[in-house]
Amino acid sequence: xxxxxxxxxxxxxxxxxxxxxxxxxxxxxxFREVLSRRTKKVPALQGQVVTNxxxxxxxxxxxxxxxxxxxxxADVLNFAPGSSSLTxxxxxxxxxxxxxxxxxxxxxxxxxxxxxxxxxxDEMDRLQSGVSILNAGDGQHEHPSQALLxxxxxxxxxxxxxxxxxxxxxxxxxxxxxxxxSRVARSNIWSLTAxxxxxHLVGPPTLLxxxxxxxxxxxxxxxxxxxxxxxxxxxxxDFVMTLRLQxxxxxxxxxxxxxxxxxxxxxxxxxxxxxxxxxxxLHPGPVNRGVEISSDLMDDPVVSLISQQVTSGVAVRMAxxxxxxxxxxxx
Amino acid sequence: xxxxxxxxxxxxxxxxxxxxxxxxxxxxxxFREVLSRRTKKVPALQGQVVTNxxxxxxxxxxxxxxxxxxxxxADVLNFAPGSSSLTxxxxxxxxxxxxxxxxxxxxxxxxxxxxxxxxxxDEMDRLQSGVSILNAGDGQHEHPSQALLxxxxxxxxxxxxxxxxxxxxxxxxxxxxxxxxSRVARSNIWSLTAxxxxxHLVGPPTLLxxxxxxxxxxxxxxxxxxxxxxxxxxxxxDFVMTLRLQxxxxxxxxxxxxxxxxxxxxxxxxxxxxxxxxxxxLHPGPVNRGVEISSDLMDDPVVSLISQQVTSGVAVRMAxxxxxxxxxxxx
Amino acid sequence: xxxxxxxxxxxxxxxxxxxxxxxxxxxxxxFREVLSRRTKKVPALQGQVVTNxxxxxxxxxxxxxxxxxxxxxADVLNFAPGSSSLTxxxxxxxxxxxxxxxxxxxxxxxxxxxxxxxxxxDEMDRLQSGVSILNAGDGQHEHPSQALLxxxxxxxxxxxxxxxxxxxxxxxxxxxxxxxxSRVARSNIWSLTAxxxxxHLVGPPTLLxxxxxxxxxxxxxxxxxxxxxxxxxxxxxDFVMTLRLQxxxxxxxxxxxxxxxxxxxxxxxxxxxxxxxxxxxLHPGPVNRGVEISSDLMDDPVVSLISQQVTSGVAVRMAxxxxxxxxxxxx
Numbered sequence: 001x002x003x004x005x006x007x008x009x010x011x012x013x014x015x016x017x018x019x020x021x022x023x024x025x026x027x028x029x030x031f032r033e034v035l036s037r038r039t040k041k042v043p044a045l046q047g048q049v050v051t052n053x054x055x056x057x058x059x060x061x062x063x064x065x066x067x068x069x070x071x072x073x074a075d076v077l078n079f080a081p082g083s084s085s086l087t088x089x090x091x092x093x094x095x096x097x098x099x100x101x102x103x104x105x106x107x108x109x110x111x112x113x114x115x116x117x118x119x120x121x122d123e124m125d126r127l128q129s130g131v132s133i134l135n136a137g138d139g140q141h142e143h144p145s146q147a148l149l150x151x152x153x154x155x156x157x158x159x160x161x162x163x164x165x166x167x168x169x170x171x172x173x174x175x176x177x178x179x180x181x182s183r184v185a186r187s188n189i190w191s192l193t194a195x196x197x198x199x200h201l202v203g204p205p206t207l208l209x210x211x212x213x214x215x216x217x218x219x220x221x222x223x224x225x226x227x228x229x230x231x232x233x234x235x236x237x238d239f240v241m242t243l244r245l246q247x248x249x250x251x252x253x254x255x256x257x258x259x260x261x262x263x264x265x266x267x268x269x270x271x272x273x274x275x276x277x278x279x280x281x282l283h284p285g286p287v288n289r290g291v292e293i294s295s296d297l298m299d300d301p302v303v304s305l306i307s308q309q310v311t312s313g314v315a316v317r318m319a320x321x322x323x324x325x326x327x328x329x330x331x
Numbered sequence: 332x333x334x335x336x337x338x339x340x341x342x343x344x345x346x347x348x349x350x351x352x353x354x355x356x357x358x359x360x361x362f363r364e365v366l367s368r369r370t371k372k373v374p375a376l377q378g379q380v381v382t383n384x385x386x387x388x389x390x391x392x393x394x395x396x397x398x399x400x401x402x403x404x405a406d407v408l409n410f411a412p413g414s415s416s417l418t419x420x421x422x423x424x425x426x427x428x429x430x431x432x433x434x435x436x437x438x439x440x441x442x443x444x445x446x447x448x449x450x451x452x453d454e455m456d457r458l459q460s461g462v463s464i465l466n467a468g469d470g471q472h473e474h475p476s477q478a479l480l481x482x483x484x485x486x487x488x489x490x491x492x493x494x495x496x497x498x499x500x501x502x503x504x505x506x507x508x509x510x511x512x513s514r515v516a517r518s519n520i521w522s523l524t525a526x527x528x529x530x531h532l533v534g535p536p537t538l539l540x541x542x543x544x545x546x547x548x549x550x551x552x553x554x555x556x557x558x559x560x561x562x563x564x565x566x567x568x569d570f571v572m573t574l575r576l577q578x579x580x581x582x583x584x585x586x587x588x589x590x591x592x593x594x595x596x597x598x599x600x601x602x603x604x605x606x607x608x609x610x611x612x613l614h615p616g617p618v619n620r621g622v623e624i625s626s627d628l629m630d631d632p633v634v635s636l637i638s639q640q641v642t643s644g645v646a647v648r649m650a651x652x653x654x655x656x657x658x659x660x661x662x
Numbered sequence: 663x664x665x666x667x668x669x670x671x672x673x674x675x676x677x678x679x680x681x682x683x684x685x686x687x688x689x690x691x692x693f694r695e696v697l698s699r700r701t702k703k704v705p706a707l708q709g710q711v712v713t714n715x716x717x718x719x720x721x722x723x724x725x726x727x728x729x730x731x732x733x734x735x736a737d738v739l740n741f742a743p744g745s746s747s748l749t750x751x752x753x754x755x756x757x758x759x760x761x762x763x764x765x766x767x768x769x770x771x772x773x774x775x776x777x778x779x780x781x782x783x784d785e786m787d788r789l790q791s792g793v794s795i796l797n798a799g800d801g802q803h804e805h806p807s808q809a810l811l812x813x814x815x816x817x818x819x820x821x822x823x824x825x826x827x828x829x830x831x832x833x834x835x836x837x838x839x840x841x842x843x844s845r846v847a848r849s850n851i852w853s854l855t856a857x858x859x860x861x862h863l864v865g866p867p868t869l870l871x872x873x874x875x876x877x878x879x880x881x882x883x884x885x886x887x888x889x890x891x892x893x894x895x896x897x898x899x900d901f902v903m904t905l906r907l908q909x910x911x912x913x914x915x916x917x918x919x920x921x922x923x924x925x926x927x928x929x930x931x932x933x934x935x936x937x938x939x940x941x942x943x944l945h946p947g948p949v950n951r952g953v954e955i956s957s958d959l960m961d962d963p964v965v966s967l968i969s970q971q972v973t974s975g976v977a978v979r980m981a982x983x984x985x986x987x988x989x990x991x992x993x
Contacts, residue, residue: 090949391764618756
């Protein structure tokens with residue numbers, strides 16, 4: 001399975017090749033099959049240690065990685081920020097080095113600052129440790145596993161048996177909301193345009209600066225478009241991805257009110273009539289019901305892919321841990 | 332083992348049948364035997380995921396369920412309220428649905444509000460998810476696993492080899508203390524009267540309103556009695572169950588002082604002379620020593636069943652998880 | 663492996679015999695070999711329950727014990743102080759007895775008060791429970807597993823194949839810093855002088871009272887020396903162990919400032935020139951970089967043993983859990 005994999009750290013999707021995306025999709029697909037069995041475990045990472053270093057609180061992402069690691073039979077250590085050495089003045093790099101010395105094989109790291117994962121990966125490489133770093137969200141920078149589970153969800157929807165990149169070629173995908181602060185949007189821009197989809201970003205000007213137009217990777221087949229009004233962005237869209245709105249943006253005067261946001265950018269059944277007939281809606285969660293998306297739409301299993309995204313998350317994270325975990329074994 | 336089990340959710344004991352109690356007692360008894368072996372694990376729930384959603388802090392109950400699940404070889408996810416998506420505005424139902432989508436098979440749920448477990452169970456059924464909900468304490472409503480471990484403890488005491496419901500027929504059991512706020516008392520009223528025991532509730536009038544007289548299930552053989560004075564309640568009792576006194580009741584003016592409570596309702600060696608010669612004392616824990624019960628009595632292994640209750644808890648929770656977990660497999 | 667082991671609790675190193683140290687070193691050495699394999703697990707404690715009762719927050723020590731227990735295939739329960747029954751008024755002994763009744767085989771306990779581990783061990787013995795207590799740090803009293811991992815680290819450095827006590831005979835070891843408040847220093851004094859090393863304590867007079875001179879065990883071959891100036895303490899030293907400086911000491915007026923502390927007692931490359939040519943530096947972590955030790959020195963793999971200490975920690979804790987865990991089986 002995917003014996004050609006060579007990437008050690010999963011930090012960003014900016015430079016992923018089409019072959020890497022295909023390996024990931026294939027591997028996740030085979031794990032999805034494992035998850036449908038009665039006994040959902042494989043011994044692939046038995047005896048290996050996966051350490052979750054979550055400096056920023058998170059429930060769903062940490063649980064998803066923890067379950068993925070356990071189903072690969074790895075041992076899991078959870079670093080709890082509240083009761084940590086950090087309150088005792090230790091640096092983040094020293095915390096990581098301590099867990100390295102205990103025997104960690106893979107670090108899953110979330111931090112409120114962009115670049116922390118890169119810094120830890122650099123240090124681990126400098127020490128020739130051989131361990132892998134998996135970015136589970138660093139500041140406003142990237143959240144690769146979220147974008148990969150979105151990709152997997154979409155490809156499976158288009159061909160359940162054989163999810164692959166080309167299925168998204170020429171599709172129109174709108175990403176709606178607070179683009180500026182979203183690591184989910186940044187990672188999705190890379191993966192979706194790599195698959196050949198056209199990505200239409202839309203949000204209020206305070207949350208979608210013009211500079212995003214420059215993000216596109218010119219070697220990608222898909223193109224990037226910016227909108228400040230919702231309608232042209234979702235017109236004829238195949239998929240609409242709404243982003244979580246952080247309530248604290250309001251106190252920073254970047255948004256007038258939740259109600260006004262919903263009126264202008266909220267996804268409703270009425271608005272989806274602009275899209276393709278079989279349009280589907282995605283959201284990385286957790287959702288503010290009635291803000292990013294109307295409550296009835298969120299619960300409509302025909303339109304909403306939210307549950308599938310969460311389910312895909314376990315298979316995709318198993319695939320990522322498997323690919324980088326068995327890479328180490330081969331070295 | 333108990334192949335006739337059909338109940339999917341454990342929310343309340345109000346409508347449990349005698350046959351269900353007997354299945355539970357038998358299954359717990361066989362797991363108690365497993366726990367006496369050197370290797371205390373069975374593979375019954377291998378690959379299944381038990382998710383503890385504890386919205387209210389708890390140590391002993393969560394640990395007991397966690398250990399029970401691990402000994403059945405399940406994978407356990409713990410939802411930590413402090414670092415959760417709830418602080419991000421997600422609804423409780425959406426949190427549960429997220430863990431469902433990750434692959435949860437059984438939810439163990441504690442919440443400070445009565446009815447939350449029912450609401451989640453209804454939603455899970457509506458989604459035809461097939462998962463089970465186990466109420467680990469919802470507000471002042473019910474705490475079924477606590478009442479079942481009390482029942483198991485008492486039946487084992489009366490016949491260690493063959494614990495069964497009829498052993499409690501005609502016994503007098505006093506439940507002492509803050510009945511009003513106690514989910515433990517409510518669940519015990521159902522199970523003990525179903526077993527044919529007479530249950531005598533006693534506490535200060537502010538904590539034992541008259542309306543409790545109406546709680547009795549008329550089809551149960553055991554009867555329910557209310558007392559505001561301790562003596563008639565424990566006179567000739569076979570068992571005395573004291574309830575934990577929440578210190579915050581005092582600030583609400585429902586109680587004058589801990590000292591006065593102990594003087595009027597505290598269980599002491601002297602007072603137990605009113606009871607049957609071999610009377611035993613139970614307490615769900617954690618105990619306020621010298622308040623609900625005198626400290627020396629609590630530590631007297633001849634009188635106190637407190638440790639046996641905790642030990643029974645693991646076997647009873649293994650039995651509950653096993654019964655609902657293997658039910659799913661057969662469906 | 664080490665079938666002559668008879669000690670049930672690991673509370674203090676004050677009365678350890680040479681034979682016990684040798685058993686520990688040998689057992690840890692064999693587990694270090696296990697940890698170098700691809701599958702790093704052994705089934706030694708399968709079905710046993712190791713409960714971490716950490717009343718004081720800790721990341722590294724708890725994770726190290728948790729990983730050690732998992733690699734011996736034990737089930738691990740973690741007691742979280744924040745969400746605990748302690749806030750509900752339960753005594754520490756009652757908390758321990760609750761976890762005993764659930765089926766705990768080994769308790770790993772950290773508490774801010776000296777003597778708590780002894781008190782729990784006494785109670786467990788009184789109850790003839792057969793369980794073991796492992797002190798993971800009690801107030802300013804002892805931290806045996808830390809001193810044993812320091813010992814193992816030093817002995818392995820001197821003979822990687824066959825780490826044994828006599829290797830430290832006649833070595834000079836300086837322990838620098840806040841001796842008064844350090845449980846690490848106290849435990850190390852016992853183990854290092856038992857090995858025949860001479861231990862030179864050094865720190866400011868407020869943090870190193872004269873009474874420490876009386877700590878030495880006269881039957882030990884190594885001797886204890888006190889210094890208030892750094893230079894004579896580290897002159898010709900083979901090893902320098904710096905202790906963590908608690909920042910809260912400053913607010914208590916025991917220390918003028920971090921900067922002044924570093925100027926007088928900080929370990930720097932310049933100062934190490936006073937020591938033996940191949941001197942090594944130890945620190946129990948977490949480190950305040952630039953306070954106890956200069957930042958460049960800490961990262962110098964030729965001089966610093968800090969990573970090896972952490973790695974040794976897992977093997978030494980596996981050895982301790984194994985020795986007391988299999989003892990129980992044989993009883």
